[in-house]
Amino acid sequence: MVENGGLRITTTLDTELQKLAERVVSKYSVINKEKYKAKNAALVAVDPKTGDVLALVGSIDYFDIENEGNFNVAIANRQPGSAFKPFAYATAFEKGYPDATILWDAKTEFNPNCPPDGNSKKDQYGLDCYNPQNYDERFRGPVNLRQSLAQSLNIPSVKTLYLAGINDTIKTARNMGITTLNEPERYGLSLVLGGAEVKLIDITSAYSVFANDGVRNLWTIISKVESADGTVLEEKKLEPKRVIDPQIARLINSILSDNTARAPVFGYSSSLYIPGYSVAAKTGTTQENRDAWVLGYSPALTVGVWSGNNKNESMTR
Numbered sequence: 001m002v003e004n005g006g007l008r009i010t011t012t013l014d015t016e017l018q019k020l021a022e023r024v025v026s027k028y029s030v031i032n033k034e035k036y037k038a039k040n041a042a043l044v045a046v047d048p049k050t051g052d053v054l055a056l057v058g059s060i061d062y063f064d065i066e067n068e069g070n071f072n073v074a075i076a077n078r079q080p081g082s083a084f085k086p087f088a089y090a091t092a093f094e095k096g097y098p099d100a101t102i103l104w105d106a107k108t109e110f111n112p113n114c115p116p117d118g119n120s121k122k123d124q125y126g127l128d129c130y131n132p133q134n135y136d137e138r139f140r141g142p143v144n145l146r147q148s149l150a151q152s153l154n155i156p157s158v159k160t161l162y163l164a165g166i167n168d169t170i171k172t173a174r175n176m177g178i179t180t181l182n183e184p185e186r187y188g189l190s191l192v193l194g195g196a197e198v199k200l201i202d203i204t205s206a207y208s209v210f211a212n213d214g215v216r217n218l219w220t221i222i223s224k225v226e227s228a229d230g231t232v233l234e235e236k237k238l239e240p241k242r243v244i245d246p247q248i249a250r251l252i253n254s255i256l257s258d259n260t261a262r263a264p265v266f267g268y269s270s271s272l273y274i275p276g277y278s279v280a281a282k283t284g285t286t287q288e289n290r291d292a293w294v295l296g297y298s299p300a301l302t303v304g305v306w307s308g309n310n311k312n313e314s315m316t317r
Contacts, residue, residue, distance in 0.1 A: 005227065005228060006227070006228030007225060007226065007227060007228070007233075008224075008225075008226040008227075008228075008230075009222060009224075009225050009226075010222070010223045010224040010225075010226075011221055011222060011223065012047075012050075012052035012053050012054065012220060012221055012222070012223050012236075013053065013054060013055065013056070013221070014054040014055060017045055017054045017055040018054075018055045018056075018057075020055070021043045021045060021055035021056075021057050022057055024043065025041050025042070025043050025057045025060060026060060026061075028041065028307075029041045029060045029307075032307050032315075035316075036292075036307075036315045036316045037309075037313070037314075037315050037316050038292065038307045038308055038309060038315045039060070039067045039309050039310075040059050040060055040067060040068075040069065040073065040307070040308060040309055040310050041057075041059070041060055041073075041305065041306060041307045041308075042057055042058055042059060042072075042073035042074045042200055042305070042306045043055065043056070043057045043074075043303065043304070043305050043306075044056050044057075044074050044200050044201050044204040044303070044304045045204075045301060045302070045303045045304075046204050046205055046208050046219055046301075046302045046303075046304075047208075047300070047301065047302075048208035048209075048211035048212035048217070048297065048299065048300070048301070048302050049212060049217070049299075049300075050217055050238060051205065051208070051216075051217030051218050051219045051220055051238075052219075052220060052221075052223070053201070053219055053220065053221040054301070056074055056201070056221065057074070058071070058072030058073055058074045058075070059071060059072065059073055059310070067309070067310060067311075068310035068311060069310070071310050073200060073306055073310065074199070074200045074201050074306075075199050075200070075201055076199065076200070077180055077197035077198070077199060078197055078198065078199075078200070078286075078291050078306060078308070079194045079195065079196070079197055079198075079286040079287075079290070079291055080194040080197075080198045080203055080284050080286075080291070080293055081193065081194035081283075081284030081285045081286040081291060081292075081293060082152045082154070082157070082193060082194060082282070082283060082284040082285065083194065083203060083282055083283065083284030083293040083294075083295055084173070084191065084192060084193070084194045084196075084198070084203075084284070085149060085152065085157050085160075085192055085193075085282070085284075086149065086207075086210065086252050086256065086282060087169055087172050087173040087176065087178075087206070088157065088160050088161040088164050088169045088191075088192045089145060089149050089157075089160055089164075089252065089255075090172055090210075090244060090248050090249075090252055091164035091165065091168050091169045091171075091172045092145065092160050092163050092164040093145075093248050093251055093252070094172070094244065094245065094248055095163070095164060095165075095168075097145065097160075097163060097164075098145075099144060099145045099146040099251060099254075099255060100144050100145070100146070101144060101145045102142050102143070102144055103142070103143060103144075103145070103148065103156040103159045103160065104141065104142055104143075104155075104156070104159075105134070105139050105140040105141060105142070105143050105148070105153050105155050105156050106139050106141065106155065107131065107139060107155075108131060108155055108158075108159070109129060109130070109131045110130040110131065110132075110158060110162075110189055111123055111127065111128070111129045111130045113125060113127070114129035114130075114131075118131035119131070130188070130189065130190070132154045132155060132158055132190070132193060133154065133155075134153055134154050134155060135152070135154070135285070136265075139155070140153065143156055145160060146255050146258065146261050147261055147264075148160065149252075149255050149256070150255050150256070150258050150261035150262040151261070151262055151264055151265040151266075152262075152265065152282070152283065152284075154193055157192045157193065158189045158190075158192055158193070160192065161189055161191060161192035162189060166184070166187060166188070166189070166191055167184060169191065169192070170184055170187070170191070172244070173206065175216070175243040175244070176206040176209045176216060176243055176244065177202050177203075177205040177206035177208075177209065177216060177218075177219070178198055178202050178203065178206055179199070179202050180196070180197055180198050180199060180202065181196055181198075183196075194284055194286055194291075200304050200306050201219060201304075202219075203293075203295065203304055204219075204295065204302055204303065204304030205218075205219040205302075207282075207295045207297050207302050207304065208297065208302040209243055209244060209249065210249045210252050210253055210256075210280065210297065211253070211280070211297040211298065211299055211301075211302050212249075212299070213246045213249050213250070214242055214243060214244040214245055214246045214248065214249040215240045215241065215242050215243070216240070216241050216242075216243045217238065217239070217240050217241075218239070220236055222234070222236065223235070223236045224236065252280075253280050256280035256281060256282055257278050257279060257280040257281070259272075259273050272294075272296070277298065278298065279296055279297070279298055280296065280297050280298070281294060281295065281296040281297075282294070282295050282296075288314045289314045289315045289316065289317055290308055290309070290312055290313070290314055290315070291306060291307075291308045292306070292307040292308060292315065293305065293306055293307075
C-alpha cells in the first residue's frame with residue numbers, strides 16, 4: 001500500500017526550518033570535529049503547542065558510511081548527562097521544596113557502606129562507592145536549588161534526586177514524554193546525571209512540556225495520510241494533557257532562563273544567552289565526553305541538539 005497505493009502523506013515539517021536545521025548541523029559539525037573530535041550531530045525542533053516536529057536532522061550526512069551517518073541519532077538511545085536534571089528538580093519542587101532550599105556542594109559519599117570522606121572506590125562488599133564530582137572538580141559550599149540547576153552542579157543535584165525520590169522522578173519524566181526508562185531497578189542516584197538512556201526526540205518533546213506551561217502534546221511527524229482518491233485514512237488529533245502544575249513549569253523556566261544564576265559557570269555572554277529574547281536552556285555531557293547536549297526553548301519552539309560520535313568514541317573535553 002505504501003509503495004504502490006498512491007498515498008498522499010503530509011508531514012509536520014516546516015520546510016524553511018528544516019533547511020535551516022540542516023545548514024546549522026552541517027556548519028557546526030565541521031567546527032566541532034576540528035575542535036572537539038565530534039564527527040556527528042543531530043537536531044530536533046518541536047512546536048510545544050501542538051507536538052508537531054518542525055525539523056529533524058538525524059545525522060550530518062546520511063551517505064557518510066565511514067562515520068555511520070546512515071543512522072538516525074534523533075531516535076537512538078543515548079545518555080543525556082545533566083540534561084536530565086530538570087525532571088528531578090521539577091519533582092522536588094512538586095514535593096514542596098522551594099528553589100531557595102539550601103544544599104551543600106561538598107565532597108559527599110552516597111554509598112553508606114563506604115567511608116564518608118568520599119575518597120574510596122569500593123565498599124567492603126566489593127561494590128562501587130559513589131562520590132561524584134562537579135565538572136570543574138570544585139566545591140562551592142552552600143548553594144540553593146536555583147543556583148544548583150542553573151549552574152548544573154552535580155553533587156547538589158544528586159542530593160536533589162534523593163529528596164525528590166528516584167521512582168517519583170522517573171514517573172515525572174515518563175509523564176512528560178521520556179519513553180525509555182524501563183529498568184527502574186537498574187537506576188540509582190546517578191539517574192540525575194544522565195545514567196539512563198533517552199531519545200533526543202523524546203527529551204526535546206519532554207522539555208516542550210516546560211515550554212507549554214506543564215501541558216504535554218505527543219510529538220508527531222505525520223499530520224495526515226490520504227488515499228489516491230483523497231479519502232483521509234489518518235489525521236492527527238490534538239490531545240493535550242496536563243502532566244505537571246503550571247507553577248512548577250514556570251519555576252523551571254525561570255531558572256533555566258536566569259542568566260545571572262548560571263553566569264558563575266557559563267559567564268554572562270555565553271551561547272545560551274540570546275540578547276533581546278527570553279530563552280531557557282540546559283546543557284548536558286556524559287562520562288568520558290561521549291555525548292554533548294543542549295536543549296533550548298521558548299513558548300513557541302523547543303530545540304534539542306546532540307553532538308558526538310556514532311561509534312561512541314570520546315570527544316575532547
